[in-house]
Amino acid sequence: MENNLLRQQVLAAKNGDKEAKEIILRKFTPLLIKNIIKYFGKNQDFYDLLQEGRVVILQSIRDFDENLGVPFPGYVKRQIFYHYINERKKIREYLILDQPLNDGGFCLMDRLIKEERRLEEDYLSKVEKELLYIGLEKLTPKQKELILDYYFKGKTLKSIAEKKGLSYQSIIKLKARALKRLQKEIV
Incomplete structure (x- = not known):
């Protein structure tokens, strides 16, 4: 029943229904938050990463082809996963050798x-x-x-x-x- 409702919402969103897009975005927001925390932690870019994830969901709605036999939730999960993985690869944490460590005096x-x-x-x-x-x-x-x-x-x-x-x-x-x-x- 829920899959059928989601399928109808995806079709409506593909046809430009803004309310259907909002419902789908709200439905997948917990997945976005989970992936952001998993790959980036709780940092200052959280809301930017959340917006990027929403864009990925909207692109997934646009690009989704139900004739391929892949369920929409699985398709979206995969798109979000790869998006955040690719973003994480772009970020390089630099190790500063002469910065004091947590224990105080020594670097x-x-x-x-x-x-x-x-x-x-x-x-x-x-x-x-x-x-x-x-x-x-x-x-x-x-x-x-x-x-x-x-x-x-x-x-x-x-x-x-x-x-x-x-x-x-x-x-x-x-x-x-x-x-x-x-x-x-x-x-």
Whole structure:
């Protein structure tokens, strides 16, 4: 029954009946509002977008051909959908890097720079560790054990000397030779 009434209103609107056009526009206004909010949010251009949608409905009335077997509501929904999608594509939101973010003091550029520095530092640290491990493999077993104990395990030279049964001076010289060799291997 309602489809038949809508069909009659569309035919009357195609023939220039202004009242039929108004009824159809009122019927599809909630669809326009739903699409505007969905694709544009509640912004200052709401009424302009609503008027554009009404123009799309009027064009749909003019262009609608019921002989194609497509129901008018489906045809209008599709026209409105594509209109607002195309309008949305035209709008580009620009990202301003030096504008303060919601949390206050920092801007996006500051955060990006800090993140870039952290990534660089992480990468350099990883490379340095790899070079160090390669260099450690080139040391003698005594030198390697000394470097690992002193720098990685945090032992004192005195405790290392006592453990090995060597003099403190011998451990200092062994450490110096190990570091010199490491430096040569790494650089």
